[in-house]
Amino acid sequence: MKVEKIMVVGAGQMGSGIAQVCAQAGYTVTLNDLKLEFVERGLGVINKNLSRNVEKGRLSADEKEEILSRITPSTSLQDAQAADLVIEAAVENMDIKTKVFGQLDELAPEHAILATNTSSLPITEIAAATNRPEKVIGMHFMNPVPVMKLVEIIRGLATADEVYQEIEDITKRIGKVPVEVNDFPGFVSNRILMPMINEAIYTLYEGVATKEAIDEVMKLGMNHPMGPLTLADFIGLDTCLYIMETLHEGFGDTKYRPCPLLRKYVKAGWLGKKSGRGFYVYE
Numbered sequence: 001m002k003v004e005k006i007m008v009v010g011a012g013q014m015g016s017g018i019a020q021v022c023a024q025a026g027y028t029v030t031l032n033d034l035k036l037e038f039v040e041r042g043l044g045v046i047n048k049n050l051s052r053n054v055e056k057g058r059l060s061a062d063e064k065e066e067i068l069s070r071i072t073p074s075t076s077l078q079d080a081q082a083a084d085l086v087i088e089a090a091v092e093n094m095d096i097k098t099k100v101f102g103q104l105d106e107l108a109p110e111h112a113i114l115a116t117n118t119s120s121l122p123i124t125e126i127a128a129a130t131n132r133p134e135k136v137i138g139m140h141f142m143n144p145v146p147v148m149k150l151v152e153i154i155r156g157l158a159t160a161d162e163v164y165q166e167i168e169d170i171t172k173r174i175g176k177v178p179v180e181v182n183d184f185p186g187f188v189s190n191r192i193l194m195p196m197i198n199e200a201i202y203t204l205y206e207g208v209a210t211k212e213a214i215d216e217v218m219k220l221g222m223n224h225p226m227g228p229l230t231l232a233d234f235i236g237l238d239t240c241l242y243i244m245e246t247l248h249e250g251f252g253d254t255k256y257r258p259c260p261l262l263r264k265y266v267k268a269g270w271l272g273k274k275s276g277r278g279f280y281v282y283e
Ligand SMILES: CC(=O)CC(=O)SCCNC(=O)CCNC(=O)[C@H](O)C(C)(C)COP(=O)(O)OP(=O)(O)OC[C@H]1O[C@@H](n2cnc3c(N)ncnc32)[C@H](O)[C@@H]1OP(=O)(O)O
Pocket: 049, 052, 056, 118, 119, 141, 142, 143, 144, 145, 146, 147, 148, 189, 190, 193, 225, 226, 231, 235
C-alpha cells in the first residue's frame, strides 16, 4: 500500500514545517492540533513560507494555492481514520506521546504507519503503546524543516523492514536525505548537539562570558550559522530541557545534567523565540 494521505499531529514549528514539505511533494495532508487557533497559526507560517517562494520566483501563485489546498485543518484525532501515515510532532513528553500513539493505534487504518518526530525519546517505548509496533518508526526532521536536508530515521525494536523502506522513500520524495541511526537516547543529532548547547548555558551561568560573547565565539570561531544560545532559543528551551532530561535519565550519567539556568528559564515560561523571550527577547 503506497502512502498518499499523511496526517501530522501537532501544528507547532515542526508540525507545520513537516505538513508544508509533504504538501509540496504532492501528498494530501491533514494538519492536527488541540485547538483550531494552533492549526491556523501553523497554516499562517506555511502561507508565509510559500509566499516567499512565490516572491523569489520559485513557485507560481497557482502552485502555492494548490499546495495550500492539499492541507486540511483538523482538531480531532478521529481524522487519523483516513491516513496512510501519521507523523506525530506534539510536545517532547513521553506521557503525551504514548497517549497519542495509543489513540492513533485505535483510530488509524490497520495498514497505516505511525511515525514520531521525537528528538530524543525511545521509539521502542512509544511503539509499545500500540498494538502495531512493527509499523512504528522515528522520523526526525530538523528545524527549520523547509530548509534542513536531514531526516534521522530510527527503527524501534520491532519496526518492519518494509516500513523502514517506505519511510526512506517518502523522505527522499520530499527532498530530504535519510540517515539511519539506532534507538538510543537523543539518537545521533541530539546526543551531540544538546550537550554542547547545555554546556553553553553553563558557560553563561558560571559567568565565563556574556550570552552575546558565547554566541559570537561559536559563530566566528567554529563557523556555526547560529550561536548555541540563539539556537537554543530557536529550538525552544522546553524542548532543550526535555532532551537533556531524556539523555540524563537514559544514560544515567551526570555529564548530561541539565543546567539549572535552563530549568529556571523554562519554569519562568521563557521558552525562546516561540514565547517571545528566552536568552534573548523577540518582538
Ligand atoms: C532539536 C532537534 O531535535 C533537532 C534540530 O532541529 S536542531 C536545530 C538544527 N538547525 C540548525 O542548527 C539551524 C542553524 N541555523 C541555520 O542553519 C541558519 O541560521 C538558518 C537556515 C536557520 C537561517 O539561515 P540564514 O542564512 O542565517 O538566514 P536567511 O538568509 O534568512 O535564510 C536562509 C534561507 O533559509 C530560509 N529560512 C530561514 N529561516 C526559515 C524558517 N524558519 N522557515 C523556513 N525557511 C527559513 C530563508 O527563507 C532563506 O531561504 P532562501 O535562501 O531560499 O531565500
